Amino acid sequence: MFYCKVDYRVLLSFSDWLNKWKDRLYLNFVASGRYKYLLRGLWMTLRITFFAVLLGIALGVVAAIIRSTHDKIIEEIRPGFGKFLLRFFNLIVKLYLTIIRGTPVVVQLMIMYYVIFASSTNAMMVAILAFGINSGAYVAEIIRSGIMSIDPGQFEAGRSLGFNYIQTMIYIIIPQAIKNILPALANEFIVLIKETSVSGYVGIMELTRGGDVIRSRTFDAFPPLLAVAIIYLIIVVFFTKLVSMLERRMRNSER
Amino acid sequence: MSAEIKTGEVLISVKDLAKHYKNKAGEIHALDGITTDIKKGEVLVIIGPSGSGKSTFLRSLNLLERPTGGTITFEGQDVMSPKNDINKLRQKMGMVFQHFNLFPHLTIMDNMTLAPRKLLKMSQADAEKKALQLLERVGLQDRADTYPSQLSGGQKQRIAIVRALCMSPDVLLFDEPTSALDPEMVGEVLDVMKDLAKTGMTMAVVTHEMGFAKEVASRVIFMDAGKIVEEGTPEEIFDNPQNERLKTFLAKVL
Numbered sequence: 374m375f376y377c378k379v380d381y382r383v384l385l386s387f388s389d390w391l392n393k394w395k396d397r398l399y400l401n402f403v404a405s406g407r408y409k410y411l412l413r414g415l416w417m418t419l420r421i422t423f424f425a426v427l428l429g430i431a432l433g434v435v436a437a438i439i440r441s442t443h444d445k446i447i448e449e450i451r452p453g454f455g456k457f458l459l460r461f462f463n464l465i466v467k468l469y470l471t472i473i474r475g476t477p478v479v480v481q482l483m484i485m486y487y488v489i490f491a492s493s494t495n496a497m498m499v500a501i502l503a504f505g506i507n508s509g510a511y512v513a514e515i516i517r518s519g520i521m522s523i524d525p526g527q528f529e530a531g532r533s534l535g536f537n538y539i540q541t542m543i544y545i546i547i548p549q550a551i552k553n554i555l556p557a558l559a560n561e562f563i564v565l566i567k568e569t570s571v572s573g574y575v576g577i578m579e580l581t582r583g584g585d586v587i588r589s590r591t592f593d594a595f596p597p598l599l600a601v602a603i604i605y606l607i608i609v610v611f612f613t614k615l616v617s618m619l620e621r622r623m624r625n626s627e628r
Numbered sequence: 629m630s631a632e633i634k635t636g637e638v639l640i641s642v643k644d645l646a647k648h649y650k651n652k653a654g655e656i657h658a659l660d661g662i663t664t665d666i667k668k669g670e671v672l673v674i675i676g677p678s679g680s681g682k683s684t685f686l687r688s689l690n691l692l693e694r695p696t697g698g699t700i701t702f703e704g705q706d707v708m709s710p711k712n713d714i715n716k717l718r719q720k721m722g723m724v725f726q727h728f729n730l731f732p733h734l735t736i737m738d739n740m741t742l743a744p745r746k747l748l749k750m751s752q753a754d755a756e757k758k759a760l761q762l763l764e765r766v767g768l769q770d771r772a773d774t775y776p777s778q779l780s781g782g783q784k785q786r787i788a789i790v791r792a793l794c795m796s797p798d799v800l801l802f803d804e805p806t807s808a809l810d811p812e813m814v815g816e817v818l819d820v821m822k823d824l825a826k827t828g829m830t831m832a833v834v835t836h837e838m839g840f841a842k843e844v845a846s847r848v849i850f851m852d853a854g855k856i857v858e859e860g861t862p863e864e865i866f867d868n869p870q871n872e873r874l875k876t877f878l879a880k881v882l
């Protein structure tokens with residue numbers, strides 16, 4: 374026969390512990406509707422991320438087009454104004470990529486908020502701009518490396534049939550590159566969700582800041598921070614799953 | 629449109645063609661003054677040691693490589709002149725690559741009909757009809773709906789040839805079309821090329837297949853160090869070579 378001898382004091386301290394946590398959770402999330410800080414913060418985080426990604430994709434596509442057009446056809450363009458323009462824009466884009474990727478996003482955000490748009494009262498817009506411009510630099514490299522990963526023979530085959538540069542891109546290169554680009558873009562979204570957590574630096578009430586506000590009210594740091602971490606984790610895991618599903622789909626189509 | 633060019637007339641005229649690469653050590657003369665005419669209906673075979681400039685020459689003809697000097701005239705038009713649309717000229721100069729370069733995201737049928745539909749504005753039905761006829765010619769009509777990755781190397785290269793033919797080109801350029809193939813597949817590709825030659829297609833072929841050169845070429849060019857060192861009929865080149873470098877080369881490859 375087995376005896377399961379449980380010390381009643383252990384049980385007691387366990388229920389004590391449970392009760393304490395119940396109180397802590399109540400204090401941090403339920404009392405005075407504090408959970409709303411997290412919900413509103415999450416909503417803000419998602420909005421900033423979403424629009425920043427859109428802006429990032431728009432900027433990234435333009436930057437990538439300029440960079441790869443320059444690299445692929447600058448040699449075959451006749452000297453003239455067009456060639457000068459392409460060189461000029463290429464230089465601007467290079468500068469943009471270097472500056473953005475060479476400085477921390479928090480610094481870029483603060484410069485945007487306190488210097489460039491010092492007179493603006495719409496912090497969310499400024500944050501979208503800052504994160505969008507930041508993300509654009511990374512998206513540009515994602516797209517460019519997606520295009521560069523395609524065998525140059527594909528490009529030559531297109532051109533030798535008589536397609537011009539743009540047609541070759543549209544019919545032959547992009548459809549193949551998109552398989553590498555789309556999952557990487559979705560990843561960029563995931564990265565950006567986490568990066569927007571520094572928006573609190575310019576007083577934006579996003580998810581991380583929401584948790585921090587609760588902490589400053591209840592003087593109990595662990596529950597709100599734990600909640601914030603769990604929410605990020607759930608979102609990230611969810612989107613990561615989505616991305617890997619997307620990747621599998623793309624790999625399975627054809628081939 | 630240029631006037632109809634009859635068999636025996638000059639289709640491509642190359643004069644003093646040069647391609648110089650600059651590097652730290654100095655200049656590489658990949659092409660060093662090439663002058664030759666390619667006549668309609670002719671099968672020109674270009675042979676020579678590795679690095680002699682064969683690919684550079686062939687790829688210069690449709691400006692995949694930009695020459696640094698000389699002129700190329702195709703059907704009476706200056707290929708390098710900015711006034712002539714190189715994309716239009718390329719439609720008439722098909723090219724077949726060593727590594728096939730089929731489009732992996734498209735079916736065989738779409739590989740073949742993409743250019744005719746988009747560039748020649750052919751209807752889907754017309755383009756597919758033409759593609760099917762060509763597929764039958766190379767015995768691959770049952771492969772129309774498969775993707776390139778499902779084909780063997782020899783099949784891929786046959787498709788690459790008929791893909792170029794779909795544009796009804798006036799000349800076909802081949803850059804070592806059988807070099808990437810397993811030996812047992814070389815024959816099927818060469819057979820397609822021989823058939824093409826019989827139909828009077830103008831062809832410029834870079835190859836190491838000396839048997840093909842002997843059997844099919846109307847003229848053979850031997851290149852070395854960016855120059856045409858010797859040229860003539862297959863009999864002249866293979867049975868009675870004059871130049872020492874050609875003799876050494878033939879001793880190695882035959």
Ligand SMILES: Nc1ncnc2c1ncn2[C@@H]1O[C@H](COP(=O)(O)OP(=O)(O)OP(=O)(O)O)[C@@H](O)[C@H]1O
Pocket residue numbers: 649656657658676677678679680681682683684685
């Ligand atoms: N992008 C480049 N930069 C510098 N040199 C080059 C470049 N491309 C080709 N060359 C040089 O030009 C010369 C001719 O090259 P090409 O590819 O035309 O030779 P090939 O006769 O086709 O040789 P193979 O039989 O190996 O294909 C070689 O010496 C090569 O090293």
Ligand SMILES: [Mg+2]
Pocket residue numbers: 682683684804
């Ligand atoms: Mg070569």
